[in-house]
Amino acid sequence: MSVTIREVTTKSELRRFVKFPIDLYKGNPYYVPGLIDEEMITLSRDKNPAFENCEAIYYLAYRGERIVGRIAGIIAHAANRVWNQHRARFGFVDFIDDQEVVDALFAAVEKWARKKGMDALHGPMGFTDLDHEGMLIMGFDQIGTMATIYNHPYYPQHMERMGYTKDQDWHEFKIYIPDAIPEKHLRIAEIVKKKYGLKVLKFRRRKDIMPYAHKVFETLNAAYTPLYGFAPLTKRQIDYYVDIYIPLLRLDLVTVIVREEDDAVVGFGVSLPNLSHALQQARGSLLPFGFFPLMKALKSKARVIDLYLTGVLPEYQNKGVNALLFTDLIPQYIKMGAEYAESNIELENNTAVQAQWDYFKREHHKSRRAFIKHL
Template structure:
């Protein structure tokens, strides 16, 4: 049967778009489903403030009235302006292992991109750097994290067949928690605090961290600006993410580095208990019982933590602030019985970030890739 490409226009079709990923991977032990309600918000033009900067289109591939693939086309106008390029992105892409389906999906996005005057398509990427990005090319037998994409091994094979090539890779590591904090970390931490007038700040109540939340995102914007595809978050986007993520924080696993002279946030480490198994049990829905699995995972002693976000102001990078963060967190991990942390994606070219793991036993267990194709 031939493949029909259908543009998503209704809320019902958007829900089908979101649920296809869950249905395609329902028997895969490594896939971690998202939450349908949250993804609907992310993809909704009237709810996600990223649409102030982005133009998008969603396609479903159908065969005999059955959904067999999906893809989003995204143009981030601010990204193109910052990076001085004329690129469209593809993202939220899934498909069965079928040449005709894949060809039809990518032809739809490429033709749309050309109609908008774009000269290349790259991805998978989302609206912002906090969306999932990067197609898995190594580590197909590893459990995904909440923050990352899982895809079958045939995905990159099809992209290469279509003429997509590597644009950027991210590496992911298992960072094994040491029996004690490395002595060098302890020594550097004390030197850094004294030299730069810094202190470690912890919180026990959400309302106490709220006065620092804006500064955390301001620091994130400044720290991540040089990274591939990054676009600084607008104030509306910051407000959106505060509402979405702050209630999820496990405060004992959050560390802020504060400059004592003016109470400014110059660095932060935000880690979470791994929610991968809980999200698998939730099967894409918070209700009626999905939220119970997530709450339990957030409150119990985790064997695995996700190193979700770490950021340091540019003027303090490579000065030992990361050692100060982990000097605080390692004893907490040990007291909880954490075995290892998932680094989540780190650009392979970001040697400074990867060097912070030199004093730990680590395992490079996943690689993911942004592909690109020039349009003719």
């Protein structure tokens, strides 16, 4: 039976688009599903403020009436302006191991991209740097995280077969929690606080963090500027992410570093207990029973910590500010009984970020790739 590609045009089709990977990976012990309703919002033009600067198209592949693949085509106009490029992105891509299916999906997005005047297609990437990005190329026997993509080993094989090549790699590490704060970090933290007039903020109530929430994202904009495909978040996008993330935070795992003279946010670190197993139990839905394992995982002690967002203003990078984050957060991890932290994705060529783990036992256990094809 031949493959048919259909554009997603209705809400019910979009829900099938979102649910397809949950069905594709049913029973896979390493796949971690996202939340269906959250992904519906991300892909909705009237709800995601990224569409101020993006356009997108979604396709489903069918054999008869059976869905066998999905793909999104995205043009991030703001990122193209920042990087002086004319690229389209592919993302939200999943498929059965079938050459005809894969070729048809990518042919549809490549045709769309050329029609829009783009000269290359790269991904997997999302609308912003905070969406999932990078196809897994190593670590297929490692459980995924809420912040990353899991995919079958045959995915990158099909990319190479179609002529897609490496554009960028990311590495991921297990960072083992030490029994105590390294002595060097304690010394550096004290020196940095005094030298630059910095202080560490902790929060007991969510409303206490709100005066700093937008400042954190402004610091993120400055810190992430050199990163692959990044474009600064707009005020509407920051409002959107504040609404999403603040309710999820474990305040004991949030550290904000400010300059005492003007209360500017110099750096921040946000981590969470690993939610992978809870999300597997939820199978994409909070109701009727998915809410309970997620809340339990958020509030309980945890063997694994996920490092989600970390940023330091460019003028304070490589000056020891990360030591302030370590000296605050390591005792929290020890108290929780954590064995290791998942770094989540770090650019292969971002040696400064990877050097911060030199004083910890670490294991490089996953890699992922952005592929590119010139059209």
